[in-house]
Amino acid sequence: MIDYHEPVYRPPAEGNSFILQVAIGCSYNKCAFCSMYETKKFHVRSLHDIKEDIDIMAYHSETRRVFLADGDALACETDFLVEILDYLKMKFPKLQRVASYASPYNLLEKSDEQLALLREHGLSLVYYGIESGNHELLKYVNKPMHPDKMVEGLNKATKANMKISATVILGLGGKGMSKEHIEDTAKLVNKCEHINYLSTLQLGLTDTKEDAFFERFEKKGKPFEFASDLDMLEEQKQFIAQINPKKAIIFRSNHASNALPLKGTLPKDKENLLEVLDSALDDETLLRPKFLRGF
Ligand code: SF4
Numbered sequence: 331m332i333d334y335h336e337p338v339y340r341p342p343a344e345g346n347s348f349i350l351q352v353a354i355g356c357s358y359n360k361c362a363f364c365s366m367y368e369t370k371k372f373h374v375r376s377l378h379d380i381k382e383d384i385d386i387m388a389y390h391s392e393t394r395r396v397f398l399a400d401g402d403a404l405a406c407e408t409d410f411l412v413e414i415l416d417y418l419k420m421k422f423p424k425l426q427r428v429a430s431y432a433s434p435y436n437l438l439e440k441s442d443e444q445l446a447l448l449r450e451h452g453l454s455l456v457y458y459g460i461e462s463g464n465h466e467l468l469k470y471v472n473k474p475m476h477p478d479k480m481v482e483g484l485n486k487a488t489k490a491n492m493k494i495s496a497t498v499i500l501g502l503g504g505k506g507m508s509k510e511h512i513e514d515t516a517k518l519v520n521k522c523e524h525i526n527y528l529s530t531l532q533l534g535l536t537d538t539k540e541d542a543f544f545e546r547f548e549k550k551g552k553p554f555e556f557a558s559d560l561d562m563l564e565e566q567k568q569f570i571a572q573i574n575p576k577k578a579i580i581f582r583s584n585h586a587s588n589a590l591p592l593k594g595t596l597p598k599d600k601e602n603l604l605e606v607l608d609s610a611l612d613d614e615t616l617l618r619p620k621f622l623r624g625f
Contacts, residue, residue: 331386332383332386332387334349334351335351335354335370335400337366337369338351338399338400339366339399339400339401340397340399341397341429341431341457341495342584342585342586343495343527344395344397344429346395347395347396347397347427347429348387348390348393348395348396348397348422349396349397349399350380350383350384350387350396350397350398350399350414350418351375351380351383351399351400352374352375352380352398352399352403352406352411352414353372353373353374353375353399353400353402353403353405353406354370354371354372354373354374354375354400355367355370355371355372355373355400355401355402356370356372356400356401356402356433357372357402357405357435358402358433358435359372360472360473361461361471361472361473362470362471362472362473362539362542362543362546363461363471363499363502363533363535363539363543364539365535365536365538365539366401367400367401368538368539370400372402372405374405374406374410377410377413377414380414381414381417384414384417384418384421385421387421388421388422391422391423391424392424393422393424393425394422394424394425394426394427395425395426395427395428395429396418396422396425396427396428396429397428397429397430398411398414398428398429398430398453399430399431400431401431401433402431402433402436403430403431404430404431404432404433404436404437404440404456405433405435405436405439408440408444408447408448411448411451411453412447412448412451415428415448415451415452415453416451416452418452419451419452425452427454427455428452428453428454428455429453429454429455429456429457429495430453430456430457431456431457431458431459432456432457432458432483432487433458433459434458434473434475434479434480434483435475436483437456437458437483437484437486437487438479438482438483438486440486442486442489442490445486445487445489445490445492446489446490446491448490448492449490449491449492453492454491454492454493455492455493455494455495456487456492456493456494456495457495457496457497458483458484458487458494458495458496458497459473459496459497459499460480460496460497460498460515460518460519461473461497461498461499461502462498462499462502462503462511462514462515463477463480463511463514463515463516463517463518463519464477464503464507464510464511464513464514464515465477465514466507466510467502467503467507467510467511470503470507470546470547470550470552471502471543471546472546477514477517477518480518481518481521481522484496484522484523484525485522485523488522488523488524489523493526493527494522494524494525494526494527495525495526495527495528495529496519496525496527496528496529497528497529497530497531497585498515498519498528498529498530498531498569499530499531499532499533500530500531500532500533500557500562500565500566500569501532501533501556501557501561501562501565502533504547504554504555504556504557505555505556505557505561506547506552506553506554506555507552508557508561508564508565511565512565512568512569512572513568513572515569516568516569516572516573517572519573519575519579520572520573520574520575520576522575522576523576523577524575524576524577525575525579526579526580527579527580527581527582528573528579528580528581528582528596529581529582529583529584529585530566530569530583530585530588531585531587531588532559532562532585532587532588532589533556533557533562533587534587559589559614559617560611560614562589563589563590563607563610563611563617564611566583566590566592566607567604567607567608567611570596570600570603570604570607571600571604573596573597573600574597575596575597578595578596578597578598579595579596580593580595581593581594581595581596581599581603588618589610589617589618590606590607590610590616590617590618591618592606592607
C-alpha cells in the first residue's frame, strides 16, 4: 500500500487515476483563499521513494491515467519529471494520460523547450487555477500574477501541445468586486489560444482562512461581503455570456462546491446554458442543496 502524505487533493476528473505524489504541498502556499496545503511544508520527494510508489502500483498494469500530485509538481526540475514520466511509461504499458496541476508561476518558469520535453515524455494535461482575471482582485487574495502573464503561460502550454483544464472561482470578489472579476476573467479566457476545459468553483473558505481573507479586503478599504448562491449564478451567467473563445471550450461546473451543475461546449451551447441559468435564477429549488456540497 502506498503511504500517502495526507491530505491528498486531485481534480474531479482524476477520480480514477493513480495519484502519484512527486512533491508534497505547494511551493507558494500563500493564496488567501486556499487551505489545501496549509499543513504541509513544500518539498520534492526522492526519486527512490517515487519509484517505489510506482512499483507498488505496477501490479495494476491496466493503469491508463496518472495524476502527479501535490499542488505543485511542475515546480520540480524538468529532468527529474522526465525521469518519472519515462518510468511510468515503462511500468504502465497502457498509459494514456499523465496530468498535474500547473501554477501560473510554473508555466512561466519553464521554457518552451522544457514544456515541449515534458509533453513529449507524456505530460499531456495541466490543471490551472485562473481564479480571476482581475489584477486588483488577484492582489487582494494574494495570488498577484498579472492576467497578461497568465495568458502568456497558458499559451506556452498550448504551444507545447498540452491540454489545459482551467478553473475560475465564482464569488471571489464578493458582492463588491463581482462585475470587474467576471468581465476581466472572461477577457482573459478570450485572449487564450486554447483552454480545452473550463470549470467554475464557488468560493468557500475554511475557518483557518476566513479572518485573514477578510482582513486583506478591509485593509484595502473594500470590506468583503460574501456573494449568495444567486449572486454567483448571476456571475456564472455573465461569465458564460461574455466568453467568445478562439477555439471551442468544454465547460463544466461539476465541482462539488457548485450550486448548479452545468455542462456544455462554448460557444456552441451558450444559449442553452444561459437558459438553464435563467431557470435556476427564477427557481431556487433547482439548486443543489447545501448539505450535498463541499469545497
Ligand atoms: S491556490 Fe494553488 S498556488 Fe495558491 S496556495 Fe493553493 S495550491 Fe498553491
